[in-house]
Amino acid sequence: MTWLITGGAGYIGAHVVHAMTEAGERVVVYDDLSTGISERVPRDVPVVVGSTLDGDRVARVLAEHDVTGVVHLAAKKQVGESVEWPLHYYRENVEGLRVLLEAVTAAGVGAFVFSSSAAVYGMPDVNLVTEETPCVPMSPYGETKLAGEWLVRATGxxxxxxxxxxxxxxxxxxxxxxxxxxxxxxxxxxxxxQLTEHAPPRIFGDDYPTPDGTCIRDYIHVADLAEAHVAAARALSSSPGRDLTLNIGRGEGVSVREMIDTINAVTGYDTPPTVTSRRPGDPARVVASADRVARELDWKARRDLHDMITSAWQGWLHHHPEAART
Structure with missing residues (x-):
């Protein structure tokens, strides 16, 4: 198969591209480079610059590269920005997806993997978020992701x-x-x-109903996430007609304070955080149930919190060498 990866020059997208090519899949990247960086893409992978809103260009790329599957990551993703510019987010994330799906179905492409988000759940009041947990998004960004899921499912x-x-x-x-x-x-x-600028990290609220009073989240290593895309792509290509909605997480919660303590330990900065007031809309705990993805894709996250922070810090130093502790 040949997979078109939209947004393939972005942070997550580039990891998906590398994982797909390392797994032996043929890949083409389609990215408007508004936030993506073409140098992230392997040199032997074609990069086509364009918007998913340009249906004619998408159709030409699908035909010229004989695309048989699509992994769609291109989207605007800043929650706060989406509140300020909801029309822009709906245009880019929903209308862009509609145009893309129209070209995909016209070309006879057989498989479509959609990048969604835990933002579709909003503020779930549950210990573990399952795929059946009600979706009540709290921002236009989350709304566009939920609408995108509906559109993808209906098209399928x-x-x-x-x-x-x-x-x-x-x-x-x-x-x-x-x-x-x-x-x-x-x-x-x-x-x-913040550490590089010799400023204390900030914790937004320490009075939540959690063991240390700070919010708890489920963190996943981007390399594990990329491997989940490979598993999903292969599942769809081997089983026509499938319709999957899956959480991609570790199923383990980490508090903000625990995260900052780990970052301090890895970086050597050891700067105590300051606590400020809560941010509106922050739920106390959002942790995935990863049972369904393990069952459907035979996939499980393999890397732990220390792996995430260590690899992220190495990347930060690569791009900001002045940040190294001496």
Missing amino acids: RATGLSTASLRYFNVAGAASPELADLGVSNLVPMVFE
Whole structure:
């Protein structure tokens, strides 16, 4: 098969590209490079610059490369930004997906893996979030991901397209320093930036009903997440007509304070955090049940928290060598 990977020059997308090629799959990257970096993509993988809103260009790429499956990661993903620009997020994330699916079905592509998010759940009041936990997204970003799942599923049922929606939990780490997360909207690189600038890491609220009072999240290594995409892609290609919705997490919770303590230990900065007020909408605990993905894909996360932080720090130092402790 040949897989078109939209958003394949991004942080997660590039990891998926590397994992797919290492597994022997043929890959083509389609990315508008608004946030992606083409140098992340292996040199022997074609990179086509374009938007998923450009249906004619997508159709040409599908035909020219004889694409038989799509992994769709291209999307806008900043929660706060989505609140400010909801129309932009719906256009990019929902209309872009609709245009892409229209081209995919017209071309007779057989498999479609959709990048979703745990943001579809909102503030679940459960110990472990299963795929049956009600979805009540709290932001336009989460709404666009849930709407995307609906659109993918409906298209699959109407056309026979095999589909999988993968609900990512909190992603961290790097498979190699070159592929590190360079943004500072996620907790780990955000703390790295604060430490590098000799500022204390921030904890938003320590009065939650958790053992140490800080929020608990399920963190997954990006390399494990990429391998889950390989497993999903192969499951769809070997079993036409499948319709999967799967949590992608470790099924283990880590508090914000535990995360910061681990980052301090790995980096050697040892800077105590400061506590500020809660952020609106932050649930106390969001941890995945990973039972269904283990059953459906025979996949399980293999890397632990220390692996995530160590690899992320190596990547941060690769891009910010001045941050090294001396």
